[in-house]
Amino acid sequence: MKADVRLMVTADGSHTVVNQTLNKTYHSVHGAYQESQRVYIELGLLAAFEKFADDELRVFEMGFGTGLNALLTAREALDHQRRVVYTTVDAFPLALDQARQLNYDELFGTSFLPELHESPWQESITVNPYFTLLKIESRLQELTTTDRFHVIYYDAFAPTAQPELWEPEIFQQLADWLVPGGMLTTYCSKSYVQRNMRSAGLTVEKHPGPLGKRDILRAIK
Template sequence: MKTDSRIVVTADGSHSLFNEQAGQHYHSIFGARQESERVFMELGLQEAFDRFTETPLRVFEMGFGTGLNAVMTAQEAENRQRPVLYTTVEAFPIPLDEAYQLNFDEVLGTRYTYALHEAPWQIPTVINPYFTLTKQERQLQTFSTDGAFHVVYYDAFAPEAQPELWTADLFQHVAGMMVSNGILTTYCSKGYVQRNLKAAGFRVEKHPGPARKREILRAVKI
């Protein structure tokens, strides 16, 4: 999938991108920041900080995309002074010239967006004293790890655009990279996604979503 895309200003003033080939926005047009805050920070990262006392916390993101989730995680890790090792896969990175147009640092009061996108692939990069990023330019299907993640942000394009990323087999692959009681969060609450998560060994919880989104999911590895 190519990365021909254009900047979109969402309802809360934060940017998203629209991918022309996939016909998909990277974030909700009703508020990119609000969506990431609710789906990935509140239900995922903050819950993991409370649930797992060991450090560092290991976070995995499916779909680095614009880097918004990484920016917000780096900010939260620094605010809490809790070390985070952040690993992400992205098969189709956005061009740097597009990344430089994103307004996340302005909206969030951070200084991470450029550093995250400029970080080399495959090499752990210290973004701040509490946040280390490792980006993998590959598909999720080919990714493996010797460690185990406490929390997974599942932020692939919607099933209509990438159905192969929402199967029970792939969720089982992800579950195999997680600790017991590890947390997976996603914006997609479709019935067959819930069934596939359960088939892969997760307990599925439905939670209220951000603006214009009735339900989102938190899945816990059994």
């Protein structure tokens, strides 16, 4: 099923998408790029590059959405010459005509975005020599995997829109998928979300957020 969406430009010039059914944006209106860079790349990917210096890195993303997090990860993998295997799940993918209007390649000088969106679902593809992508069209709750991940980007819609994705059972599922020392990062820092993460055995850290967001979370197994 495709999402009912429209594009909008955020404060840093990068696109986000508005889900018109939920009346929620995929990224911060204060800047899609600066939010993704801070929450997922700086606190997640780059920290994992240091922590797991000798490993091929496995990243899981909840909510492929615009492909921005995947694109930034592919760029960092190439820049750092670190192998990243990237798995992402989305129950309501963007239509290709919407995805083709996103301005990320133009902004960042990359060329990954068309392949990220046009690649087939349920099939692993090589985007660049250091980045492999597997997109799965599914609800998170219905997904099973034997893979174990160094980083999880938790980019679900806010609890007000999808409360079922912030319950203790979800974080237990995600904690089971992390390697020891693995990290989950998210923009949401609500107290009950922190409690639900801790109930899954994760150690929760609060970090300064991007513009417009005081705190964000990193949870460690």
